[in-house]
Amino acid sequence: MAPLTCTMCNTSDAKSCAVCHSASYCSKACQRADWPLHKIICKSFTTLPERPSPSHKLAFLLPTISKIPELIWVKCELRTEDEEYRSYQWGMPDTGGILSSEKVLPGYEGHSTERKPIKRNVLRGFNLDHTVEVFGRETFLIDGSKAQLLHYGDYEREDDS
Template identity: 35%
Template sequence: MDIDVHCTICGSSDARRCARCHSAAYCSLECQQTDWRTHRLLCAKFSEQAQGSFASRPSPTHYLAIFFPMDKNRPSLVWVNTKKDKYEVKPYFHPVLDQLLHIPGNEYIGRGLRQVQGNLLRGRPSQ
C-alpha cells in the first residue's frame, strides 16, 4: 500500500493506486468497481499524458484539472493556474478559469464556483 494515499471512493488510507494511470486509488475491488464508469473516462488519458505534457507541472501554482467542454463529447485534462487568496485564514487557491469559460463563436459564459458539501459515494450526504 502507498503511504498517505486515500481511497478515491471511501477515503480509507489503506489504498493502492490504479496500476495503469496512478491517479486514483482504491482500498478494495468494490470501491474500484464503484468508480470504474467514471474513472475509465480519464484513466487512459492520465497514463498517456503522464509521459507527455502532463509529466511536469508548469509552476507550483498550477493544478491538473478535469475539463468538461460543452462542445466536446469527452472530458480532457488541463493545467489550471491558481491565485492565493490572502484574506483566507486557511490557504486557499482560487482557480484562474477565464480561458476555459469561452465557447468558440460565443461570448464569455461566466463562472459559478460552488463548494461541494457532500459525496454520496463516500457516505457523506449534502448538508
C-alpha cells in the same frame, strides 16, 4: 504521508491505481465499481504534459463538444482567506480563456463564472479530505452559450490552530 483512502468507500490503507495513481481502492470490488468512470480519464494521466509552473493546478475540463473530460493545467493565483481562528490558502484559477464563449448574445459579454465548492461525496456518504471546486459560466442558460464546466481540487489549510 497520510495513508491513502479508497475513492469509493473512504476506507484507509487503500492502494493507488497502478496506471495513473490518481485514484485509490481498498479492494478489487471498489476498483471494479469505479472502473466505468475511472477508465475515461485513467490513461489521460499518463500522457499529461509536465506541470508548466508551481502555480498551475490540474483540472478536468468538461467541454461542450465532447462527453469525454480533458485533463488540463490551469494557472491559479494564490489567495489567503483569514477567518477568526484559522487561515486558508487556495488557488483561484484563471478561467477566462477556458470558459469563455464566442457565441454569446449581445449584452452578456464579460459575465463572470460561478464557483461551487464541494466538500462531501453525497452519493457515497462521506466528507472529502479536500475541496473540489466547480466553475461554470454563470449565465450559460440565458446568454446563448453552451454549458462548460471546470473541476479542480485545491483548498489547503495554512493554519488550523
